[in-house]
Amino acid sequence: MISNYLNKTTKAAPLAVFRIFFGILMFISIVRFWSYGWIDSVYIQPKFHFSYYGFEFIQPLGEWTYLLFAICGITALMICVGYKYRLAIVTFFLSFTYIELIDKTTYLNHYYFISILSFLLIFLPLNANFSVDSFLNKKNKANYVPSWTVDAIKLLLAIVYVYAGLAKLNSDWLLEAQPIKIWLRTRTDFPLIGGFFQYNWMHYFFSWFGMLYDLFIVFFLLYKPTRKIAYVFVVLFHVLTHLLFPIGMFPYIMIVSGLIFFEANVHQKILAILTKIFRLKGALLTTAKTANTTYAYSALSKKIIPPILLIFFTIQLLLPWRYLMYPNELFWTEEGYRFSWRVMLIEKVGLSIFTIVDPEIGKQFDIRNSDFLTDFQIKQMSTQPDFIVQYAHMLRDHYISEGIKSPEVYVKSYVTLNGRLNKEFIDSKINLANEKDSFAHKKWILPFYETIKGL
Amino acid sequence: MKKLTLFLISCFCLISCDDELQERSNNVEFNDVSLLNSVVENHILPEFAIFRLAVEALGESKDAFIAEKTEANLVSLRSSYLQAYNSYQAVAKYDFGLAKDINYAQNLNLHPFNLNGVTDFILNQENQNLESILTQDRQGFPAVDYMLNGLAATDTEIVAFYTGNNAEDYTTFLSRIIDRIEALTIRVDNDWRSGFADSFTNQNGFIDIFVNGYIQYFEKRLRSSKIDFPTGKFDGTPSPETIESFFRPEESRGLLLEALESSRLLYIGVGENSTSLSSVLVGLGEEGLDAQIRLRFLEAQNLINSLDANLAQQVATDNSKMLDARDALQEIVRLLKVDLVSILNITITFQDNDGD
Numbered sequence: 018m019i020s021n022y023l024n025k026t027t028k029a030a031p032l033a034v035f036r037i038f039f040g041i042l043m044f045i046s047i048v049r050f051w052s053y054g055w056i057d058s059v060y061i062q063p064k065f066h067f068s069y070y071g072f073e074f075i076q077p078l079g080e081w082t083y084l085l086f087a088i089c090g091i092t093a094l095m096i097c098v099g100y101k102y103r104l105a106i107v108t109f110f111l112s113f114t115y116i117e118l119i120d121k122t123t124y125l126n127h128y129y130f131i132s133i134l135s136f137l138l139i140f141l142p143l144n145a146n147f148s149v150d151s152f153l154n155k156k157n158k159a160n161y162v163p164s165w166t167v168d169a170i171k172l173l174l175a176i177v178y179v180y181a182g183l184a185k186l187n188s189d190w191l192l193e194a195q196p197i198k199i200w201l202r203t204r205t206d207f208p209l210i211g212g213f214f215q216y217n218w219m220h221y222f223f224s225w226f227g228m229l230y231d232l233f234i235v236f237f238l239l240y241k242p243t244r245k246i247a248y249v250f251v252v253l254f255h256v257l258t259h260l261l262f263p264i265g266m267f268p269y270i271m272i273v274s275g276l277i278f279f280e281a282n283v284h285q286k287i288l289a290i291l292t293k294i295f296r297l298k299g300a301l302l303t304t305a306k307t308a309n310t311t312y313a314y315s316a317l318s319k320k321i322i323p324p325i326l327l328i329f330f331t332i333q334l335l336l337p338w339r340y341l342m343y344p345n346e347l348f349w350t351e352e353g354y355r356f357s358w359r360v361m362l363i364e365k366v367g368l369s370i371f372t373i374v375d376p377e378i379g380k381q382f383d384i385r386n387s388d389f390l391t392d393f394q395i396k397q398m399s400t401q402p403d404f405i406v407q408y409a410h411m412l413r414d415h416y417i418s419e420g421i422k423s424p425e426v427y428v429k430s431y432v433t434l435n436g437r438l439n440k441e442f443i444d445s446k447i448n449l450a451n452e453k454d455s456f457a458h459k460k461w462i463l464p465f466y467e468t469i470k471g472l
Numbered sequence: 473m474k475k476l477t478l479f480l481i482s483c484f485c486l487i488s489c490d491d492e493l494q495e496r497s498n499n500v501e502f503n504d505v506s507l508l509n510s511v512v513e514n515h516i517l518p519e520f521a522i523f524r525l526a527v528e529a530l531g532e533s534k535d536a537f538i539a540e541k542t543e544a545n546l547v548s549l550r551s552s553y554l555q556a557y558n559s560y561q562a563v564a565k566y567d568f569g570l571a572k573d574i575n576y577a578q579n580l581n582l583h584p585f586n587l588n589g590v591t592d593f594i595l596n597q598e599n600q601n602l603e604s605i606l607t608q609d610r611q612g613f614p615a616v617d618y619m620l621n622g623l624a625a626t627d628t629e630i631v632a633f634y635t636g637n638n639a640e641d642y643t644t645f646l647s648r649i650i651d652r653i654e655a656l657t658i659r660v661d662n663d664w665r666s667g668f669a670d671s672f673t674n675q676n677g678f679i680d681i682f683v684n685g686y687i688q689y690f691e692k693r694l695r696s697s698k699i700d701f702p703t704g705k706f707d708g709t710p711s712p713e714t715i716e717s718f719f720r721p722e723e724s725r726g727l728l729l730e731a732l733e734s735s736r737l738l739y740i741g742v743g744e745n746s747t748s749l750s751s752v753l754v755g756l757g758e759e760g761l762d763a764q765i766r767l768r769f770l771e772a773q774n775l776i777n778s779l780d781a782n783l784a785q786q787v788a789t790d791n792s793k794m795l796d797a798r799d800a801l802q803e804i805v806r807l808l809k810v811d812l813v814s815i816l817n818i819t820i821t822f823q824d825n826d827g828d
Contacts, residue, residue: 125826125827127826199814199815199817200817202756202817203816203817204817205503206504206676262827263826263827264826264827265826266826267826364814364817365814366809366810366811366813366814366820367810368805368806368809368810370802375708380708380709381708382704382705382706382707382708383700383705383706384706385706392820396820431806431810432810433810433811433814436814436815438760438761438764438811439806439807439810439811
């Protein structure tokens with residue numbers, strides 16, 4: 018049965034459309050990031066970077082970061098037109114992922130999504146049709162591709178949506194309408210519907226609708242009779258989130274990705290329109306000669322790609338559940354929180370005051386975080402324990418170099434979660450200089466004393 | 473699809489019906505414009521008006537002293553100065569617009585002041601450039617404090633500086649720094665009155681700027697400058713010479729209390745029915761948080777009241793009481809910087825990035 022499925026084919030047009038929009042949106046994302054001056058403020062200005070555990074070898078590149086972004090942008094354009102596609106997508110994946118790994122301060126689910134999506138795309142023949150590659154080398158041109166190549170993208174999108182929906186099945190989201198309540202009720206100036214944002218029922222409406230949307234939208238997109246209306250919802254939903262929340266390019270990426278669920282003829286129409294607008298040669302489209310060709314993976318590819326993708330998707334399916342291995346409340350400790358499509362679930366603000374003690378002479382003093390970190394880093398550090406311990410180690414090393422033999426580092430840390438009054442976050446009696454960062458549970462995170470029920 | 477819609481609608485009905493019963497306060501709309509408007513009308517403009525009058529009076533007393541350099545006029549000038557310094561505490565909070573652009577607060581009240589720099593300025597008039605960012609610590613109230621209280625131990629000796637060998641130099645410098653306080657104040661006050669108050673109230677995003685500015689003032693300039701530095705909170709070594717009003721240290725606690733009270737009033741609001749941060753929190757159903765903040769303000773006031781009027785003295789005799797007062801202020805910072813900011817959904821950093 019599996020080999021039957023693997024041999025099934027479908028038109029290549031959906032992959033071509035996906036490639037074109039993915040490439041152009043990535044290019045715009047890079048230009049946008051660059052033009053806002055974020056390369057400088059996020060990757061060059063900070064004196065210290067919060068590396069991911071296990072990826073400490075990923076070093077900031079200073080001014081060379083611009084080159085990295087340039088490479089990323091150029092390869093995005095190459096992907097868009099399908100020129101030297103395999104080289105372009107591999108380079109894009111590597112450069113984009115490198116950028117993301119420099120500093121977890123900027124971690125966003127959607128950056129992670131781009132990273133793993135571009136990894137997946139390495140193995141898919143997105144240049145089979147309507148691409149410079151297939152135009153230059155007719156041998157590469159194929160009007161059909163294995164069905165699983167299109168389904169793989171659908172599966173990844175399904176994972177993103179469904180897991181985002183599952184993550185919303187918790188008492189804060191459903192029973193308290195938090196943190197949506199906090200975010201909406203201060204936006205009563207929003208055009209047209211802003212006046213309703215003060216009402217509780219509106220907060221519940223947004224919360225429940227968001228949960229149901231995430232859980233079920235993929236199934237409505239898969240099911241032909243509901244597909245069109247579902248896609249209208251996709252567009253409306255993401256445009257609204259774009260207008261309400263500062264989530265950058267993500268809504269557009271999801272709107273465009275959603276197209277993958279449509280049948281091939283819709284994509285062929287899109288390609289025909291693009292051909293007209295850009296006065297491309299009709300030859301880019303299917304010709305009689307190539308009408309029935311199917312993209313053929315090499316023997317080696319056929320051998321290695323299935324297991325790679327099997328492992329890839331298994332990881333994707335399991336990773337979000339790793340939080341179950343940690344005690345205490347997930348939203349509070351954030352142990353096992355990232356890489357799990359937990360989107361917009363928590364509104365957290367924290368305050369962390371670090372004290373350095375020189376045990377030899379019994380002197381102690383507080384430090385100013387702004388002497389070491391940017392505002393953005395301070396904000397992220399203050400609510401996430403793995404940042405706090407990393408920062409404490411940086412402080413320890415800094416004061417050793419300042420001449421304190423074995424500095425002790427303590428933190429008084431307070432965090433508010435989803436509208437609750439702030440509580441002490443980290444055990445202030447623990448000398449963080451001696452604590453290790455690892456995947457193990459951090460015992461010095463103080464208990465939450467409440468339960469947020471649900472997944 | 474139909475079934476789903478039906479399900480959805482019934483869900484929402486259930487929730488909203490249930491909710492009508494509980495709904496108490498959420499019908500009060502959170503409205504930045506009315507909050508900012510009340511901040512401008514009830515706090516910023518009146519407090520600047522009072523301060524401007526005090527500064528103009530200071531200028532007149534200074535002129536009177538220069539016209540007739542007597543001990544009596546020195547005493548009267550000193551009293552105008554104290555009056556102005558006290559009413560300055562209220563406007564120090566408003567580091568927005570022109571005030572921010574010209575570093576108004578740093579020009580008026582950077583302490584500790586730079587003794588060598590001031591001495592150099594007095595004796596080398598040609599060097600006197602008060603406009604530079606590097607000479608902010610050679611002017612403002614701390615420099616006036618030195619010129620009126622710090623030159624010598626007795627009034628007779630102080631007056632002697634303005635009548636003796638270098639009388640001209642001392643007089644000119646005193647005059648220049650007081651005139652500059654007055655000129656800058658008039659500029660900033662005019663800025664508020666000639667349109668900035670309007671943009672502050674009505675332009676998008678000023679709510680974030682206002683709340684961030686308020687908290688930053690409270691943390692950096694009220695708590696840090698007035699208490700943390702003298703106690704040595706940031707380097708482990710107390711430095712009483714950094715207190716405000718160093719040459720008349722018995723005024724230092726008074727200035728601190730003045731600043732704290734005006735911050736408290738800004739939080740709770742003045743006048744009937746005026747919108748304030750406090751009333752906004754209550755409107756959003758956050759009475760608990762509001763009550764805590766009010767309580768912490770009073771606790772901090774009590775602790776500071778129990779300190780020696782001379783904060784330098786307090787540091788020397790029992791620094792731990794200073795640190796207690798400091799912790800009480802920190803409790804307020806915590807509630808403002810964590811809970812208030814979260815509840816009001818304030819953007820904390822303007823170097824912000826996308827979120828998700």
